[in-house]
Amino acid sequence: MSASAIDNCRYxxxxxxxxxxxxxxxxxxxxxxxxxxxxxxxxxxxLEWNTSSISALYAEPxxxxxxxxxxxxxRLPAAVAAIRATVCAKGLxxxxxxxxxxxxxxxxxxxxxxxxxxxxxxAALFVGDEAHNLWPDCVASARQLLRAIGTDVVPVGMGAxxxxxxxxxxxxxxxxxxxxxxxxxxxxxxxxMVLVLAPVDLFTFRQLYPERLGITWPSEIALVDLASxxxxxxxxxxxxxxxxxxxxxxxxxxxxxxxxxxxxxVRALCVAALGRPPRExxxxxxxxxxxxxxxxxxxxPGIAEALTRARLKDAQATGASSVLCEDPGTLYQLxxxxxxxxxxxxxxxxxxxTLTRA
Amino acid sequence: MxxxxxxxxxxxxxxVVGAGHISTDATERLVYSTDWFWLxxxxxxxxxxxxxxxxxxxxxxxxxxxxxxxxxxxxxxPVVPWGGGSxxxxxxxxxxxxxxxxxxRMNRIIEIDERSLTVTAxxxxxxxxxxxxxxxxxxTLPHYPASANCATLGGYLSPRGTGTIxxxxxxxxDLVLRMQVVLPDGHILRTPVVxxxxxxxxxxxxxxxxxxxxxxxxxATMQLDxxxxxxxxxxVLFDDLGAAIEAGRLIMTxxxxxxxxxxxxxxxxxSRIRKILGxxxxxxxxxxxxxGDADLAALQEQKAMEIIDxxxxxxxxxxxxxxxxxxxxxxxxPPQSLKLPWMYGTTETVTTYDKIEKLYYAEKRAVEEGFKxxxxxxxxxxxxxxxxxxxxxTRFIIRNPPEDAQAAARLHNRxxxxxxxxxxxxxxxxxEHHGVGLKLSRFMRRQYGDAWPLLERIxxxxxxSGIMNPGKVGF
Numbered sequence: 001m002s003a004s005a006i007d008n009c010r011y012x013x014x015x016x017x018x019x020x021x022x023x024x025x026x027x028x029x030x031x032x033x034x035x036x037x038x039x040x041x042x043x044x045x046x047l048e049w050n051t052s053s054i055s056a057l058y059a060e061p062x063x064x065x066x067x068x069x070x071x072x073x074x075r076l077p078a079a080v081a082a083i084r085a086t087v088c089a090k091g092l093x094x095x096x097x098x099x100x101x102x103x104x105x106x107x108x109x110x111x112x113x114x115x116x117x118x119x120x121x122x123a124a125l126f127v128g129d130e131a132h133n134l135w136p137d138c139v140a141s142a143r144q145l146l147r148a149i150g151t152d153v154v155p156v157g158m159g160a161x162x163x164x165x166x167x168x169x170x171x172x173x174x175x176x177x178x179x180x181x182x183x184x185x186x187x188x189x190x191x192x193m194v195l196v197l198a199p200v201d202l203f204t205f206r207q208l209y210p211e212r213l214g215i216t217w218p219s220e221i222a223l224v225d226l227a228s229x230x231x232x233x234x235x236x237x238x239x240x241x242x243x244x245x246x247x248x249x250x251x252x253x254x255x256x257x258x259x260x261x262x263x264x265x266v267r268a269l270c271v272a273a274l275g276r277p278p279r280e281x282x283x284x285x286x287x288x289x290x291x292x293x294x295x296x297x298x299x300x301p302g303i304a305e306a307l308t309r310a311r312l313k314d315a316q317a318t319g320a321s322s323v324l325c326e327d328p329g330t331l332y333q334l335x336x337x338x339x340x341x342x343x344x345x346x347x348x349x350x351x352x353x354t355l356t357r358a
Numbered sequence: 359m360x361x362x363x364x365x366x367x368x369x370x371x372x373x374v375v376g377a378g379h380i381s382t383d384a385t386e387r388l389v390y391s392t393d394w395f396w397l398x399x400x401x402x403x404x405x406x407x408x409x410x411x412x413x414x415x416x417x418x419x420x421x422x423x424x425x426x427x428x429x430x431x432x433x434x435x436p437v438v439p440w441g442g443g444s445x446x447x448x449x450x451x452x453x454x455x456x457x458x459x460x461x462x463r464m465n466r467i468i469e470i471d472e473r474s475l476t477v478t479a480x481x482x483x484x485x486x487x488x489x490x491x492x493x494x495x496x497x498t499l500p501h502y503p504a505s506a507n508c509a510t511l512g513g514y515l516s517p518r519g520t521g522t523i524x525x526x527x528x529x530x531x532d533l534v535l536r537m538q539v540v541l542p543d544g545h546i547l548r549t550p551v552v553x554x555x556x557x558x559x560x561x562x563x564x565x566x567x568x569x570x571x572x573x574x575x576x577x578a579t580m581q582l583d584x585x586x587x588x589x590x591x592x593x594v595l596f597d598d599l600g601a602a603i604e605a606g607r608l609i610m611t612x613x614x615x616x617x618x619x620x621x622x623x624x625x626x627x628x629s630r631i632r633k634i635l636g637x638x639x640x641x642x643x644x645x646x647x648x649x650g651d652a653d654l655a656a657l658q659e660q661k662a663m664e665i666i667d668x669x670x671x672x673x674x675x676x677x678x679x680x681x682x683x684x685x686x687x688x689x690x691x692p693p694q695s696l697k698l699p700w701m702y703g704t705t706e707t708v709t710t711y712d713k714i715e716k717l718y719y720a721e722k723r724a725v726e727e728g729f730k731x732x733x734x735x736x737x738x739x740x741x742x743x744x745x746x747x748x749x750x751x752t753r754f755i756i757r758n759p760p761e762d763a764q765a766a767a768r769l770h771n772r773x774x775x776x777x778x779x780x781x782x783x784x785x786x787x788x789x790e791h792h793g794v795g796l797k798l799s800r801f802m803r804r805q806y807g808d809a810w811p812l813l814e815r816i817x818x819x820x821x822x823s824g825i826m827n828p829g830k831v832g833f
Contacts, residue, residue: 008692011392011399013444013508017486026416026462026482028443029386037389037402044405052385069507072691287490 005079006043008072009036018069020289021061021296024306030059032066032076039083049092057084058094058299061307062168063290064203068257077168078212084170093299097169100298104166104174107159108181109133110298114159117185121154124191125226126182128328130293131197132159135328141353142197142226148240148356149233154189157182164204167212168295179215186221193222195229197349198327199259200293207258227326230352231265234272241355243275248346249320250278251311251334252288253327260286266348270324273351279318281311289314293329308333312341324348359412359435359455367433371415371457374425379416379463390414390440390458395448395797396703397767403698404763411438411452418463420576424544427574430457430825431543438827439570441482441513444505446704447795449517449569453829461512464576467491475582476535481512481575497582500527503791504690512575517793518567522686525610525743526617526649527583529791531566538577539565542821546576564816569793570827572820586649589617590659591679594671596642599623600715601669603740603748605644607711608665610743614658618647620682621740623718629737634688635681637674644671645682701759701770705777708790710747714740717784718750724780725754729773732756742790749790752777774798794831802832 013033016022022031029038038056041047049057060080067075087093088101100110108114112133117124125146131139139155146153162182167175182205186194196202205223209215217223233239250270256262263285270278283289291311292304312334315323323338325331326348335345359367364382371380381387387410392398398408412435417423430437436456443450452458461482468478472495479488485506492498501514502521513519514530515537527533537549539562549562565572596602599621606619622631627643637643646662648655663673688694696702705725709717722736738752754773760766778788778801788794788801803810810832817824817833824833 004693008697011394011697012692012695013394013442013505014687014691016442016508017484017506023484023487026460026465027381027386028440028460029383029389034389037392038385041388041402044402046402046405046407047385047388052383056385056389070691071688072694074692282491282494 005074005076006036006039008074009033009076010040011037015066015069018065018287020063020065020307021059021303023289024310025303029056030303032060035060035080036076039080049087049090054087054092054094055300057087058097059296059303061290061294061296061303063254063294064258065289068260068286075211081167081170081172081212085172088170093170096298101166101169101171101174104161104171104178108178109159109161110165112159117154117156117158117189119154120190121152122191123151123153123193123195124156124186124189125153126186126194126196126201127155127158128197128201129159129161129165130329130332134332135347138197138326138328138331138347138349141347141349144353144356145230145239145349146195149238153195154191156185156189156191156194160185162201162204163213164200164208165295167208169299172213176213176215179209179213183215183218187218191221193224195224195226197226198253198329199255199262200253200327200329203255203258225259225262227269227348228262228265231268234268240357241272241352242357244273244351244355246274246322247276247320248274248278248322248324249281249315249318251281251291251315251323251325251330252284253325253330254290254293256288257286266326269348269352273324273348273355278324279320281314281318283311283314291330291333293327293333297333304333305337309337312337312343315343316341322346324351363433364412367429367435368413370429371413371426374429375415375417375422379418381414382412386414387411390443391452393443393448393450394446395451395795396701397448397770397797398451400698400701400766401763404761404766406763409453409455411458412455414458414460416460416463420538420540420546423459423540423574423576424546426457426459427540427542427825428544431823434823435825436828437825439512439516439574441510441516442484442505442508444508444513445517445793445795447517447793447797449793449795449827449830451796453796459574461510461574461576468577470495470497472497476579477582478577478579479511480577481510483511485509485511485514492582493585496585498585499533499580500583501530501533504687511578511580515566515575515578516569517795518791520742520749520791523617525619526615531563533581534566534578535581536579537562537565537575540574540576542573542823542826567793567831569795569831571817571831571833572826588652588655589647589649589683590655591645591647591683592659592676593643593645593674593678593682594666595639595674596644596669596671598670599642602642602644602671603715605666605669605671606740606743606748609646609662610745612661613745614662615648616646616658616662617649618645619740619743620645623738625735626737626739630689634685634694635678637678645679647679647683696753696755699759701756701766702753703770703774704751704753704792705774705781706749706751706790706792707781707786707788708742708747708749709784709786713785714748714750717781717786718752720784721752721777721780724776725773728776729756732769733758734773796830799830799832
């Protein structure tokens with residue numbers, strides 16, 4: 001599959017309109033076509049893996065935008081991750097990549113420490129690395145919302161990397177270790193349902209694991225998107241909220257295009273949180289661009305920043321004074337640069353939690 | 359280019375665009391060394407290196423383009439404008455090195471005039487992104503090329519591109535009202551506010567089809583339309599290709615105003631339609647569409663169907679027509695598209711109705727007989743219809759070309775020579791919408807005959823140092 005995607009994408013320009021990095025960098029070499037052509041050229045002896053070519057290789061954001069717009073479903077992000085694995089194994093990857101890998105191996109986390117769950121419940125809330133270490137308020141708010149509808153959850157995977165980051169950087173063995181650890185922790189709780197906070201985890205558990213790591217999420221444990229779950233309870237009248245009031249713009253989180261069934265439910269929650277439909281970015285829904293919350297934040301921080309700033313500029317153009325999102329990784333990146341755009345950053349779960357009625 | 363000269367030029371270019379917008383990186387230069395022309399792609403595929411640009415420069419304004427061209431003139435180095443890199447003719451190849459001028463930083467929409475129905479945008483804006491922005495206001499730029507996802511507005515205009523719905527709305531060149539152009543000496547000019555007037559000759563059209571050999575288009579004002587209330591599509595099947603062409607002619611000359619007539623020859627019907635849409639049919643598959651207000655479109659369709667019925671076609675209904683519309687670009691996604699290691703080329707041409715069928719068969723015969731040892735496949739569709747004639751998008755495919763790059767290049771050029779000789783001999787143009795680029799450059803003198811020296815004089819007057827996209831469009 002990997003060789004085929006490189007071969008098919010190297011001269012294909014059909015996802016250019018939706019490819020985020022090429023759009024913000026204006027550079028052919030960091031488009032899906034450009035990156036595939038670099039990889040194909042190394043295979044043909046026209047280039048070698050060196051600082052320059054590896055820099056292009058690590059510009060692929062692994063956000064799913066190219067594949068979401070590919071009618072022949074070329075798995076270029078997976079192919080690039082596989083090539084990065086060979087580059088990493090040869091010791092050729094950027095030093096920042098090895099540094100974050102060390103943390104991932106040592107702590108099971110790219111951002112802090114991992115904490116293992118205690119106790120059990122019918123349902124678990126998968127917290128993950130970003131929520132636990134970068135945007136912890138969303139976890140308490142999510143639990144408050146779930147309590148309000150009578151769903152008790154045990155938090156799992158607190159500070160745990162799911163394997164997405166290691167896989168995307170080029171360390172599939174570490175990614176497998178993380179994946180197995182996450183699944184094992186969920187199993188120990190006895191949960192039959194795992195709620196996830198954001199599309200990144202939905203994608204990782206249901207798609208990345210089987211496609212890239214050869215690991216299958218246990219069929220007896222239902223994977224449920226928290227936003228969709230809450231939106232359904234809201235529609236049923238089980239989740240009862242006071243009226244919200246804000247003119248915020250909604251930022252589709254990184255990886256949104258990999259879980260397109262969430263577009264409507266998450267917007268229903270936004271309406272509840274804001275008291276009106278959110279202001280919409282130009283790069284939204286099917287064409288939603290990521291912020292720099294992927295492996296780019298370590299491997300190509302300049303691109304990560306450019307992506308995040310592009311989303312903030314997009315939000316600013318809507319006339320909004322704040323931006324709303326549910327994904328802790330996206331929120332963290334947005335907040336780093338939001339003051340430059342006179343924008344405030346708010347978590348969707350936190351906003352909803354403040355509106356909870358008894 | 360190396361050493362002191364390269365350092366001198368780079369430092370001057372950096373002063374214009376900033377160090378972050380210029381690259382001499384080897385990897386980037388390789389990526390920019392090919393566009394969508396089969397020949398350079400094959401060359402890289404076989405592990406052969408291409409001539410790379412020396413500098414990739416990304417200007418952010420017409421003023422920066424101007425300054426870059428002045429530097430290029432000082433040092434007499436080539437400048438190749440670059441949009442999406444989606445040209446199939448080699449028009450963006452830096453065959454003499456020099457500067458690739460990537461216009462994609464110039465991607466702003468300057469104004470959408472909802473009263474006059476125009477948009478003014480910088481030339482580096484991506485086609486689909488522009489269309490998305492217009493669609494948010496219920497508007498459309500009715501130029502729907504298959505390359506829209508990657509091509510830029512400048513790339514629409516520079517090779518005189520044509521889109522899927524040109525039969526009603528015209529080619530890109532018919533939709534442009536005004537342009538900003540930077541001449542090779544750096545002079546920035548704006549063409550008159552509207553194209554239809556009687557205040558002197560229509561000079562601005564010389565930049566359309568010049569493919570960056572006479573200057574750089576940096577901004578354009580384009581005519582828009584409202585998104586249509588309906589699009590009525592259906593497909594019909596003709597036993598006889600000649601009858602199908604005649605149906606198209608009658609529909610056009612009676613001004614029934616279809617937005618699309620896409621007629622596949624029997625070979626394309628059996629191969630491409632089967633592969634992409636899944637219909638197993640024998641004959642000539644035609645998709646016909648009418649758009650706009652529902653009642654008017656329905657009446658136009660009814661009149662067209664009367665003609666089609668009279669000429670003996672079988673109505674396949676709306677489903678196959680709508681399926682084609684919904685999947686019209688699927689033909690271009692690998693592995694469904696034509697792709698390496700195959701050899702292929704699109705020898706599209708246009709001529710008047712009295713000549714088109716003879717031309718099609720003459721080219722088909724010449725190519726099929728000339729290269730039967732290579733088991734060459736010749737397919738085509740008639741897709742851009744005018745009041746006076748039609749364009750035929752003919753393609754050749756060789757599934758087992760020579761492995762050796764040099765031998766493959768020679769065979770490729772021989773097929774093109776054969777095809778273009780047949781086209782010119784039978785009154786066709788060497789191209790209708792892909793442009794000339796490097797691929798067809800050698801045929802321009804033959805195509806234009808007595809008129810060619812005039813084009814050469816224009817080139818000499820505007821670009822005396824010959825820096826602009828050398829080797830292309832016959833220059």
